[in-house]
Amino acid sequence: xxxxxxxxxxxxxxxxxxxxxxxxxxxxxxxxxxxxxxxxxxxxxxxxxxxxxxxxxxxxxxxxxxxxxxxxxxxxxxxxxxxxxxxxxxxxxxxxxxxxxxxxxxxxxxxxxxxxxxxxxxxxxxxxxxxxxxxxxxxxxxxxxxxxxxxxxxxxxxxxxxxxxxxxxxxxxxxxxxxxxxxxxxxxxxxxxxxxxxxxxxxxxxxxxxxxxxxxxxxxxxxxxxxxxxxxxxxxxxxxxxxxxxxxxxxxxxxxxxxxxxxxxxxxxxxxxxxxxxxxxxxxxxxxxxxxxxxxxxxxxxxxxxxxxxxxxxxxxxxxxxxxxxxxxxxxxxxx
Amino acid sequence: xxxxxxxxxxxxxxxxxxxxxxxxxxxxxxxxxxxxxxxxxxxxxxxxxxxxxxxxxxxxxxxxxxxxxxxxxxxxxxxxxxxxxxxxxxxxxxxxxxxxxxxxxxxxxxxxxxxxxxxxxxxxxxxxxxxxxxxxxxxxxxxxxxxxxxxxxxxxxxxxxxxxxxxxxxxxxxxxxxxxxxxxxxxxxxxxxxxxxxxxxxxxxxxxxxxxxxxxxxxxxxxxxxxxxxxxxxxxxxxxxxxxxxxxxxxxxxxxxxxxxxxxxxxxxxxxxxxxxxxxxxxxxxxxxxxxx
Numbered sequence: 001x002x003x004x005x006x007x008x009x010x011x012x013x014x015x016x017x018x019x020x021x022x023x024x025x026x027x028x029x030x031x032x033x034x035x036x037x038x039x040x041x042x043x044x045x046x047x048x049x050x051x052x053x054x055x056x057x058x059x060x061x062x063x064x065x066x067x068x069x070x071x072x073x074x075x076x077x078x079x080x081x082x083x084x085x086x087x088x089x090x091x092x093x094x095x096x097x098x099x100x101x102x103x104x105x106x107x108x109x110x111x112x113x114x115x116x117x118x119x120x121x122x123x124x125x126x127x128x129x130x131x132x133x134x135x136x137x138x139x140x141x142x143x144x145x146x147x148x149x150x151x152x153x154x155x156x157x158x159x160x161x162x163x164x165x166x167x168x169x170x171x172x173x174x175x176x177x178x179x180x181x182x183x184x185x186x187x188x189x190x191x192x193x194x195x196x197x198x199x200x201x202x203x204x205x206x207x208x209x210x211x212x213x214x215x216x217x218x219x220x221x222x223x224x225x226x227x228x229x230x231x232x233x234x235x236x237x238x239x240x241x242x243x244x245x246x247x248x249x250x251x252x253x254x255x256x257x258x259x260x261x262x263x264x265x266x267x268x269x270x271x272x273x274x275x276x277x278x279x280x281x282x283x284x285x286x287x288x289x290x291x292x293x294x295x296x297x298x299x300x301x302x303x304x305x306x307x308x309x310x311x312x313x314x315x316x317x318x319x320x321x322x323x324x325x326x327x328x329x330x331x332x333x334x335x336x
Numbered sequence: 337x338x339x340x341x342x343x344x345x346x347x348x349x350x351x352x353x354x355x356x357x358x359x360x361x362x363x364x365x366x367x368x369x370x371x372x373x374x375x376x377x378x379x380x381x382x383x384x385x386x387x388x389x390x391x392x393x394x395x396x397x398x399x400x401x402x403x404x405x406x407x408x409x410x411x412x413x414x415x416x417x418x419x420x421x422x423x424x425x426x427x428x429x430x431x432x433x434x435x436x437x438x439x440x441x442x443x444x445x446x447x448x449x450x451x452x453x454x455x456x457x458x459x460x461x462x463x464x465x466x467x468x469x470x471x472x473x474x475x476x477x478x479x480x481x482x483x484x485x486x487x488x489x490x491x492x493x494x495x496x497x498x499x500x501x502x503x504x505x506x507x508x509x510x511x512x513x514x515x516x517x518x519x520x521x522x523x524x525x526x527x528x529x530x531x532x533x534x535x536x537x538x539x540x541x542x543x544x545x546x547x548x549x550x551x552x553x554x555x556x557x558x559x560x561x562x563x564x565x566x567x568x569x570x571x572x573x574x575x576x577x578x579x580x581x582x583x584x585x586x587x588x589x590x591x592x593x594x595x596x597x598x599x600x601x602x603x604x605x606x607x608x609x610x611x612x613x614x615x616x617x618x619x620x621x622x623x624x625x626x627x628x629x
Contacts, residue, residue, distance in 0.1 A: 108447065
């Protein structure tokens, strides 16, 4: 494991998620001369300041040119280096889609992408800067591991995991501060393994990124107000997805809601639905996220509220699904 | 006149002749192929793989090797024969070029074909990848060179110009850009489809030490590469070798005809083209005698 600092809940209230990424990467860069940061004029925005401090010669700024960033990164990786390429997720996924596909994934190089300002976390910038289709794009790319950390501590875990494992990684983080989910790093992060952060047997909410905290709030509220036991899974790894955790939720709770700051087409919800459909195991199912619409302009929390992916939206969806008497629908055979 | 010694020039002409025949033969085996753009760049491939590149056939991933990135990946119909002839891959593989189940598709996969430094085919990718390998050399204190070959029509992809900016900004003189200016693209002459001229001025404006040569004249090519290598040791303005070439170079029927971007060859054409290659080879040898040192 990479050396250096370990982060806790207090750090997360003082250091933004991207700053934790920058500090984690700085620790790695200091200890490994093969690691290099590459960015398209976003060293400041993606918080590479700490890397610049410890090793300015290994921060390569390619200017406003995401396609070039991936090409340069692929070349660096092909020559034995480990590039961490950080840019806005809207442009790393869409502007440079062909380079991501061909230079990074097809060649299967050891390159890491830190996609910041994801979802609608740069809400006021509008749809040009919202990334609500990036998971649909990246999830379809062979060889690529896709991680959506829920807070700063999980981001540190994801960055270290990307460094320690060969192959291309796409790590999707938010702009600014995330609500603190984890008090310490010691909660058993493992790529491809969902984390159950709230126990429950009535219904399962599967969330990623900024929606995990909202799901936890909703679960706590519903336990007190409605007496509902809501299982909450932090599905931080979108690919490879934790099939076992999904199918266990189907069998244990018979009701699943997915929540993501992403389009419901192609993202976390789709991934969960694919697992259930391929296993032939159905259950009551609802996908919360951007419903095939561009998001409004506004603060991140306001957009999440409007789209219905905040705690209130999740509470309403849980109550709705709990009322649905799906087991007695037309010819529905519950025994699978 | 060139600084290339006559004997060496003649040996390289023989190699280029053999490789042109092998490219033609591979096109026959495959049924069809990008033969026009393969022939135009074949002289560059020949001099790189038989004079300049510091590579080891028995250690293809040697980390200090010179790199070559074929950004115009569709020229694989010529590049695959070069790699097989050099010994990186079994020449028998050429018989499977383009066929179902082959490791050698129309565009070469660097994870399947030995000696390929980048998987290209989608145009406008190679320049940035070359910038990356050249940057890695500088960061790691290594003195290997990176050569990248682009097409001319390919330069319509804006990503090339992003890569050129990076090569210039970081003064990557260890990255030598070679443009195969064969004047043709799929839909017609480049100047009809999308104007490139004044291309040399564009490259110079992007910070390059631009050398314009006849890219189907091995002596001129070698002189330009010598100059580029001489400049490569210290960071300075990088070199662009703008190679004026003919699509289908070496096969008279094909030369300069954009319709030969991709073509199929039957037995009659195959025999005709072989004869034309022989005639071209004779003329080339006479030129080597005349212009060599």
